[in-house]
Amino acid sequence: MRREIAILLIMILFLQYTDVIAVDSNVTVVKLGISPDNVKSTPSPLILSDGVVVAINNLLKKICFDGREIWTSSIPYRVKFLLETDSSLLVFSEGGSLYLVDAVNGNVLDSISLGGEVSTQPIISSGMIYIPLSSGNLITLNLLSLRRAWSIKLDSVPRLLTSFSGGVAVATSKNTYLIFSSSYIIPINIVLMNIGSVAGKVVGITDSRDVVLIDKDGSIKVLTSIKSGFIPAGQLVSAGNNVYILTGGGSFIRI
Secondary structure, three states, rough: OOHHHHHHHHHHHHHOOOOEEOOEEEEEEEOOOOHHOOOOOOOOOOEEEEEEEEEEEOOOEEOOOOEEEEEEEEEEOOOOEEEOOEEEEEEEEOOOOOEEEOOOOOOEEEEEOOOOOOOOOOOOEEEEEEEEEEEOEEEEEOOOOOOEEEEEEEOOOEEEEEEEEEEEEEEEEOOEEEEOOOOOOOOOOEEEEEEEOOOOOOEEEEEOEEOOOOOOOOOOEEEEEOOOOOEEEEOEEOOOOOOEEEEOOOOOOEE
C-alpha cells in the first residue's frame, strides 16, 4: 500500500512540476529540462524497481531514486507513451511507431510500425498489448512476439483504456466497451468521463457524475454520485480495494 501511494504521488508531482521524484516519505528534486509549455505533451514516468524512466521529446532518461542518471537514449520521434514489460520498455512515438528498449542499458532492441497514430495510453492485459489509434481502431499485439493478433474498429477514437480481469475496457466519446483477449466485445451503452479498475472490475465516472462499477458481464452498479461542483482530472487510480479520484482543484476523493 505504501508503494502504491508513492506511485500516486510521483505521478501527480511529475505532472504538476516535471522535476520531482517521490519514493515513500523521501522526496528528491531532479531538474529534467521540461518547459511548462510541454508538460501536457510529456508522458507519465515509469516507476521501475531500480529507478524512474522519463521521456523528454525524443529522449529517454533512466534516473535512480537518489537522483543519479543511469542512462540516456533516443529514438527518431517524440515519445508519446511508455509501458514496462519484464526487463524492457515499450516506447510509443509520434508517427505511429513502437520501439522495444532495454530497461537496463537503454539500447533500442526492435521497432515496428503500428499503421497509425496512437490516440491515448496503451495498456497490457492478459498477455496482450492493447493500442488505441486515432483512426478509431484498437489493435492488439502479442506481448512476447510483438506480432499483431487482431484489430477492432470502434465507433469513434478510443479516449481511455483500463485493464480488468480478462481484457480491457475502452471509453470513446459515444460508448464504453468491454473487450476480451479473444476479441469478444460487450458494449455497455454508457459514456464515461474517467475510467479505472479495482479488484478485477471496471470503475468509471459517467457524464452525469455517477461513479459506477461494471462487472465482466456488462452489468452496472452505481457506487455513489458526486456533487455537481466536482471536476474530475485524469484517470481513476486504484490502490488495493480503494479508488482514488483526483479533482481539478488538486484534492483526492477516495471511494
